[in-house]
Amino acid sequence: MFILWTVSFTALGLCIGSFLNVCIWRIPRGESIVLPPSHCPKCDKLISWYENIPLLSWLALRGRCSNCKNAISPRYFCVELLTGLMFLAVWFRVYSLRLPANLTLTLLITYFILVVFIVLTIFIDYDHHIIPNKITYPVVVFGLILAIYAPAFWKLADGSRWMAFCFSCASILVAGGSLAIFAIVGKKIFKKDALGWGDVKYIAAVAAVLGPWAAFFTLLIGSILGAVVGLTLVALKKSGLKSGIPFGPSLAIATFIWLLCGSELMQAYFKFTAELAKKIGA
Numbered sequence: 045m046f047i048l049w050t051v052s053f054t055a056l057g058l059c060i061g062s063f064l065n066v067c068i069w070r071i072p073r074g075e076s077i078v079l080p081p082s083h084c085p086k087c088d089k090l091i092s093w094y095e096n097i098p099l100l101s102w103l104a105l106r107g108r109c110s111n112c113k114n115a116i117s118p119r120y121f122c123v124e125l126l127t128g129l130m131f132l133a134v135w136f137r138v139y140s141l142r143l144p145a146n147l148t149l150t151l152l153i154t155y156f157i158l159v160v161f162i163v164l165t166i167f168i169d170y171d172h173h174i175i176p177n178k179i180t181y182p183v184v185v186f187g188l189i190l191a192i193y194a195p196a197f198w199k200l201a202d203g204s205r206w207m208a209f210c211f212s213c214a215s216i217l218v219a220g221g222s223l224a225i226f227a228i229v230g231k232k233i234f235k236k237d238a239l240g241w242g243d244v245k246y247i248a249a250v251a252a253v254l255g256p257w258a259a260f261f262t263l264l265i266g267s268i269l270g271a272v273v274g275l276t277l278v279a280l281k282k283s284g285l286k287s288g289i290p291f292g293p294s295l296a297i298a299t300f301i302w303l304l305c306g307s308e309l310m311q312a313y314f315k316f317t318a319e320l321a322k323k324i325g326a
């Protein structure tokens with residue numbers, strides 16, 4: 045049964061990855077993600093269902109349109125594969141937590157939605173240097189609904205829906221608010237955007253669903269990743285510091301790390317600092 049679920053969730057991830065390719069192209073251009081159906085950007089030939097099978101179609105067509113032989117970017121293949129592997133990884137993670145069946149399902153759906161959010165953020169921000177409201181706002185709303193539907197995830201003493209909802213709201217305000225202040229003050233000091241509003245809304249969305257610690261972790265690890273990438277690019281002379289590297293992909297990767305092992309890393313960190321404090325004290 046476990047193998048059947050594993051194969052099904054990976055296949056689901058591949059299919060959703062195929063749909064995300066459409067979203068990554070269309071959402072920042074303000075186009076509908078439903079209509080018109082997928083077509084070749086060069087010759088407008090509609091893509092039939094058997095040319096739309098994740099991974100296999102791209103391989104079978106050797107990355108070319110069946111009609112005009114226009115090259116189809118290998119990125120379509122990569123986004124499908126990446127989404128499939130991410131679905132697989134979060135399924136293993138949620139399964140390993142050994143929660144009651146109803147919570148397992150709720151958490152799994154939550155993580156799948158966050159994987160979609162993460163993949164969209166990585167590629168749209170990389171391409172256009174924006175994280176559209178169309179993807180951050182729905183995740184904020186989802187976080188609030190999730191708090192009412194499954195207050196157990198907020199691990200509150202009384203476990204009431206109303207309190208969970210209030211905590212989700214407070215989490216959004218604290219994480220989003222402090223970053224908003226940072227963005228405004230940063231702009232005053234550096235005379236340019238230190239932090240984009242898309243990044244602020246992204247963190248607020250993470251806080252709405254996963255709570256303030258996940259938001260803090262995303263910001264901390266995302267900043268470290270961003271700095272490493274930035275310094276590497278400068279060292280390779282591929283990009284000047286001024287050209288600006290989008291922050292979204294680093295934040296999104298950090299959120300994914302949180303999904304897989306964030307709470308363990310956080311606990312290890314607290315244990316480490318507590319022991320360090322003890323040693324310094326002694």
Ligand SMILES: [Zn+2]
Nearest residue numbers: 084087109112
């Ligand atoms: Zn074509």
